[in-house]
Amino acid sequence: MTRCLRLLACFLALTCARAEDYVSWEMTPPVAGPGQPFKLQVRIESDVILGPADRVGRELKPPKGMALRFSGQLFRANTTEATLNFSGVAPEEEGAHVIPSFNIRFPAKLIKVPAMTVNVSAATGFRREGQARAELAMPVRTYYVGERIPGAILLKGSEQEMVNGSFGLECEAEGFTFQQVGARNEELPNGQGIQTGFELTPLRTGTSEVTINGIMLVNTGGLGGFTASGRDRPFTFRRMVTVEHVPETGRPAEWTGAIGRFLAESVSVSNPKPEVGEPIRLRAILAGEGNLDRILPPEIGSSETWDVIPSNDRRFRRAEDQRSFTYTLVPRLPGKQMTPAIRFAVFDPETRTFQRLEFAPQPVTVTGNAPSKVDLVSADPGAAAGTPAAKALIGLATPDPRARGLLDPGAQVVAPLARSHPFWTTNLTLLTLSATLFAAAAGSAYLLAHPEIRRRARARREVRAARRAAGTAVDDAGFAVACVRGLRAGCAPWIEATPEALTQGDIRRVLPAADAAALDRIFRRADGAKFGAPSDASLQAEKPALLALLAELEARL
Amino acid sequence: MRTLWLMLAGLIAAPLPAAEPDAGQAAYAAGDFVGAIERWQAQVVAEGATAGRLAALGNAEWKLGRKGRAMVCWERALLLDPRNAVATAGIRHAQSAGGVERPALTWAEDYAGFLGANAWLVIATAAFWVALLGLLIPRLRQREPSEWQAKMVVAAATIFLLSLPGLWGGHLHARRAVVRQTEVSLRLTPTARGEAIVGIAEGDVVRTDRPFNGYVRVTTADGKSGWLQAREIESPWGGGLPANLDTPKAP
Numbered sequence: 012m013t014r015c016l017r018l019l020a021c022f023l024a025l026t027c028a029r030a031e032d033y034v035s036w037e038m039t040p041p042v043a044g045p046g047q048p049f050k051l052q053v054r055i056e057s058d059v060i061l062g063p064a065d066r067v068g069r070e071l072k073p074p075k076g077m078a079l080r081f082s083g084q085l086f087r088a089n090t091t092e093a094t095l096n097f098s099g100v101a102p103e104e105e106g107a108h109v110i111p112s113f114n115i116r117f118p119a120k121l122i123k124v125p126a127m128t129v130n131v132s133a134a135t136g137f138r139r140e141g142q143a144r145a146e147l148a149m150p151v152r153t154y155y156v157g158e159r160i161p162g163a164i165l166l167k168g169s170e171q172e173m174v175n176g177s178f179g180l181e182c183e184a185e186g187f188t189f190q191q192v193g194a195r196n197e198e199l200p201n202g203q204g205i206q207t208g209f210e211l212t213p214l215r216t217g218t219s220e221v222t223i224n225g226i227m228l229v230n231t232g233g234l235g236g237f238t239a240s241g242r243d244r245p246f247t248f249r250r251m252v253t254v255e256h257v258p259e260t261g262r263p264a265e266w267t268g269a270i271g272r273f274l275a276e277s278v279s280v281s282n283p284k285p286e287v288g289e290p291i292r293l294r295a296i297l298a299g300e301g302n303l304d305r306i307l308p309p310e311i312g313s314s315e316t317w318d319v320i321p322s323n324d325r326r327f328r329r330a331e332d333q334r335s336f337t338y339t340l341v342p343r344l345p346g347k348q349m350t351p352a353i354r355f356a357v358f359d360p361e362t363r364t365f366q367r368l369e370f371a372p373q374p375v376t377v378t379g380n381a382p383s384k385v386d387l388v389s390a391d392p393g394a395a396a397g398t399p400a401a402k403a404l405i406g407l408a409t410p411d412p413r414a415r416g417l418l419d420p421g422a423q424v425v426a427p428l429a430r431s432h433p434f435w436t437t438n439l440t441l442l443t444l445s446a447t448l449f450a451a452a453a454g455s456a457y458l459l460a461h462p463e464i465r466r467r468a469r470a471r472r473e474v475r476a477a478r479r480a481a482g483t484a485v486d487d488a489g490f491a492v493a494c495v496r497g498l499r500a501g502c503a504p505w506i507e508a509t510p511e512a513l514t515q516g517d518i519r520r521v522l523p524a525a526d527a528a529a530l531d532r533i534f535r536r537a538d539g540a541k542f543g544a545p546s547d548a549s550l551q552a553e554k555p556a557l558l559a560l561l562a563e564l565e566a567r568l
Numbered sequence: 569m570r571t572l573w574l575m576l577a578g579l580i581a582a583p584l585p586a587a588e589p590d591a592g593q594a595a596y597a598a599g600d601f602v603g604a605i606e607r608w609q610a611q612v613v614a615e616g617a618t619a620g621r622l623a624a625l626g627n628a629e630w631k632l633g634r635k636g637r638a639m640v641c642w643e644r645a646l647l648l649d650p651r652n653a654v655a656t657a658g659i660r661h662a663q664s665a666g667g668v669e670r671p672a673l674t675w676a677e678d679y680a681g682f683l684g685a686n687a688w689l690v691i692a693t694a695a696f697w698v699a700l701l702g703l704l705i706p707r708l709r710q711r712e713p714s715e716w717q718a719k720m721v722v723a724a725a726t727i728f729l730l731s732l733p734g735l736w737g738g739h740l741h742a743r744r745a746v747v748r749q750t751e752v753s754l755r756l757t758p759t760a761r762g763e764a765i766v767g768i769a770e771g772d773v774v775r776t777d778r779p780f781n782g783y784v785r786v787t788t789a790d791g792k793s794g795w796l797q798a799r800e801i802e803s804p805w806g807g808g809l810p811a812n813l814d815t816p817k818a819p
Contacts, residue, residue: 263751264767315665316631332800346599349633354751372633408657410596410627412608413622416649418686421616423808425644427742428686429735430805438693445704452708 032057032122042130044137045099046170049202050127051079055115055122061086061093062118064553070113076102076382077129078108101131135201141203143172143229145246149211155360156256158270158281159302160211161192164246166227167204173230174204180225186254194468212440213254223248257358262366264358267309271301273357276333278370280340280350287345287379291515293338295353295370303334311351316344319351349374429497466504471568473500473510478561487550491536494557496529498522499506501564525560529553593623600633609809617808619649626658635666635771636748636802636810643746643773643804650681669789670773671744680737688734695731698724702782722777741819745786745801747772748811752793765794774801 033056043049064084073079079099086093089377095115102108110127149162168174176196182189193208211221226243257270276298280289297303311319318341340350349372357366415421418428458465477497484490499510502521506513506540515534519527531552550557589597601724605628612621626641637730637769639662643654662668673681702721706713750770755762758781761785768788774796777785783795802811 012693244615261753261764265751312667314633315661316633344599346601351633406657407627407630407661408654410593410620410624410654412590412592412611412618412621412624414618414623414649414652414654416619416652416684418684418690419618422617423613423616425617425622425647425805425807425808427647427738428689429738429742441697445700449704449708452710456710 036127042132044135047101047137053095055093057091059119061293074108085208097508105131141169143168143174147248154213155257156213163206163208164507165206175228175230177227182223184221190211211511216254221250263356267307273299275368275370280373284376290339293340296335298333309353309355344513345377431496467568470500470504474565477519491533495537497561588782604628619652623652623654639746639771642808650684659755668771671789676737677741680734685738688731692731695724695728742803742805744777745778746804748802749800752800758795
């Protein structure tokens with residue numbers, strides 16, 4: 012009994028779970044202007060086969076100011092899905108308007124559609140009055156040779172004149188290529204018209220006029236473009252544009268013509284564990300907006316680790332804005348290797364700067380054995396058959412970390428001895444000491460060879476002292492003694508004699524111009540007592556002359 | 569006695585046992601270049617940079633495709649030992665197969681490369697002192713120099729004069745640097761908006777001149793002069809391991 016109840020409960024749970032219906036809705040445009048027509052599409056997925064809906068509009072009660080009617084349904088036999096379309100006109104009042112929940116009757120069951128909200132805003136630019144018009148959307152700036160300039164013709168209608176389509180779009184411009192892209196009459200996101208995209212590519216530099224012509228189909232009666240009330244209306248745009256070459260300033264060496272905004276989408280290798288000599292493919296995908304189809308593949312050079320066969324892949328998927336570059340790599344050495352980095356430069360026409368992209372190296376584990384001799388082979392697809400390979404690789408020597416140089420002590424910093432302060436300080440100190448020692452020795456030797464220098468110096472000092480003593484002497488005796496001492500000391504070097512041995516006559520030989528009487532008086536006053544002839548004569552009159560004589564003697568020394 | 573002499577002769581004549589490869593060499597031989605670099609770098613940090621270790625590091629860095637670091641290691645190894653075979657082979661290999669450009673050596677740099685800058689300076693200093701003392705000592709002693717003293721002075725002066733080109737070549741060689749950044753533009757002016765003259769690849773060696781405003785004036789191997797940012801180049805002198813100038817990847 013218990014088991015039966017459990018089975019029943021499971022059955023009921025499954026039944027309830029399957030009984031849920033999924034209802035979704037979409038409004039075009041998502042935000043409508045006041046009074047703007049809109050389309051409402053309701054999609055239903057159920058667990059039972061639905062069939063056609065019946066009396067759909069009966070329970071439909073649009074909010075105040077909104078017109079809404081059932082315009083048709085789409086269903087397939089024996090399916091559980093149904094799509095119902097409604098047409099409406101947005102209310103004049105801005106804001107969120109809620110369409111109340113309502114039921115839709117299908118043969119199998121009744122399905123409840125939840126409440127839906129219609130947002131109305133005057134900011135959408137919807138025009139109720141006025142003529143349909145065409146607008147040219149194209150960047151206004153300096154263009155560059157080879158770049159892809161995206162543009163579009165926007166055909167905007169109004170409530171009175173709706174744009175149904177366009178044809179005959181053409182471009183008259185010298186030095187440009189013109190190409191329509193995308194759907195011809197793609198609906199604008201705000202539902203107020205259609206647009207036609209195109210691409211312009213400048214081929215040469217200069218200033219020229221670009222003229223774009225076309226015809227749009229305008230419906231003034233609301234019954235379609237090919238009815239009596241529909242008419243075609245031509246439009247023309249003229250624009251002066253300036254085309255330059257991509258600047259050479261700051262242009263990286265690896266720039267291969269890419270203009271736009273790109274990113275390195277992905278890079279992959281076909282086999283991450285190849286053997287030596289087994290080719291693998293390295294595929295890099297570049298994505299973004301720009302002249303993807305005009306880019307030359309970046310070059311990768313062969314190395315001792317890889318032989319690289321250059322990419323010639325020009326696969327370009329416009330719908331995905333992607334471009335792939337494929338290289339064939341042949342590993343030459345075993346071990347854990349990294350594929351070469353693919354470096355790429357892009358010129359951004361908006362910022363006028365170059366940007367660098369890099370597809371990162373991929374790790375590859377190469378198995379097998381290295382060949383006995385590794386020769387670098389450059390694969391050049393353009394080379395004629397039988398062309399000799401590139402010059403042979405010299406190769407790296409086997410490392411020997413124990414090797415040392417002549418003066419290689421193994422310092423933490425490899426610094427030149429010439430920048431060593433202790434080295435120069437020591438040498439300069441020794442040089443200074445040597446110079447001092449040499450100067451002292453030379454001076455000493457010179458003085459030894461010329462003793463008169465020292466004698467004169469000593470005599471000069473003694474004359475100066477005697478002159479000072481004579482000048483300060485308080486009596487004539489002291490003056491006379493000091494003067495005589497000074498005269499003897501000053502004259503001694505000239506006749507190479509001891510000062511004490513000089514007589515008055517010796518002084519007169521050295522100083523022949525001296526006053527003999529004055530010398531006689533001063534010698535008698537100083538030495539007279541020794542020889543028994545003392546003199547008391549006053550020396551005041553001779554004092555200046557004798558002091559001057561001492562000064563002259565000092566100067567002569 | 570005869571047996572003893574025979575044993576001694578055998579010992580002298582016996583070949584020296586081959587040195588066992590260290591862990592770095594083993595890793596290098598096994599293709600684990602990252603492991604080899606880690607081991608040799610640890611040796612440099614622990615025991616100092618020698619020409620052999622730097623040259624070995626250069627080989628491993630080159631194997632990993634890091635041209636700038638490899639060239640710095642090799643150039644640095646040649647400064648310590650101008651005759652280091654591994655570094656010489658590495659630079660030749662880089663120039664021939666790797667596309668690295670290196671200024672041609674002047675005659676003075678060639679001359680200096682015979683011994684190395686430090687050896688030339690030591691020789692010049694020794695010769696200078698020998699000549700100076702040979703002149704001074706007899707004068708201090710106030711005696712005529714003897715014949716052998718005169719010969720010694722002449723010989724020392726000759727060696728000193730011969731070492732002058734070596735010193736000059738070493739000075740020129742020291743004013744070189746290796747480009748460490750992947751893509752570098754040689755600028756016309758030492759400013760951020762300086763016009764790019766030419767692109768320089770990682771690993772290229774340039775001659776350096778005066779610095780200014782965070783830039784260094786350089787001359788490339790093909791004679792073009794311009795300015796590079798100081799952080800874009802690394803001098804072989806003044807470092808042990810190559811500086812870490814790699815741009816960190818965004819998380």
